[in-house]
């Protein structure tokens with residue numbers, strides 16, 4: 001049985017057990033910050049609810065959680081509705097002025113709102129999730145990547161205090177990754193890269209990418225070819241080998257940057273599995289793929 005199938009089909013009792021079992025493990029993260037990036041392909045009503053429960057449990061034991069979300073497929077739907085052509089180069093969406101408006105409308109106006117609403121339903125009478133766009137409080141200062149991509153930005157600066165002030169108040173920031181340059185021009189920033197920049201800027205203990213794959217696969221067509229642990233240098237070699245396809249390139253690149261910029265561990269987990277965040281944190285062997293900066297694989301555990 002694969003790791004993936006073994007974890008499917010959790011009953012409410014399983015969920016309760018996971019939450020209880022997780023407590024002693026996650027207490028070790030009290031006072032520390034973790035960044036969780038939810039990919040657009042992993043967004044789904046049932047797993048969003050489980051993610052909200054996980055994040056709220058972590059918050060309750062003092063873990064400072066920042067959620068960063070994507071929304072690639074959701075942007076595609078908006079573009080289709082407006083008859084705007086969709087084009088990607090190296091995993092990045094070519095973003096003209098009309099596409100930029102569709103991106104902003106979808107990420108900030110829809111995906112972010114829906115997630116905040118779901119988190120706050122789970123939080124019941126203590127609704128702690130707060131939506132933040134990269135434009136709010138000047139959180140993500142962006143600059144153009146290259147003119148051929150149009151309004152695609154990279155992060156020039158993260159104003160981390162926008163997030164740390166919210167965390168200090170016990171709130172859970174839910175970030176959409178539209179930033180702006182100093183003239184106020186908005187930019188579409190890849191959510192994997194933005195999450196990495198945020199994790200480095202806030203000094204996160206961990207960054208966790210929740211996506212629609214079991215983790216990093218040696219062979220993208222074989223779900224049993226999961227690579228459990230990887231050094232940043234090995235991840236660089238994998239990208240250079242050309243084995244990594246589509247959306248996984250920005251994700252793996254972001255994991256490498258995060259660990260090189262001081263985040264101790266980066267994880268790629270299956271966001272389609274309910275509670276994968278807590279399951280990773282409560283098992284010694286972990287699930288998905290963990291990327292660390294260096295040393296030996298034995299150190300990486």
Ligand SMILES: Nc1ncnc2c1ncn2[C@@H]1O[C@H](COP(=O)(O)OP(=O)(O)O)[C@@H](O)[C@H]1O
Pocket residue numbers: 038039040041042070072192210211212213214215216217218219220243244245246247248251
């Ligand atoms: N080596 C690989 N291992 C795992 N997934 C891969 C690999 N190469 C390509 N992929 C594809 O990349 C996808 C993740 O990219 P994407 O869908 O853009 O993620 P997200 O929406 O989470 O940002 C996976 O679902 C998978 O189809």
Ligand SMILES: CC(=O)N[C@@H](CCC(=O)OP(=O)(O)O)C(=O)O
Pocket residue numbers: 038039040041069070071072073075091092093103152153188189190191192247
């Ligand atoms: C520049 C760029 O490509 N931006 C992404 C932003 C959303 C994103 O990254 O969403 P996922 O995490 O679901 O892939 C886009 O337009 O699709």
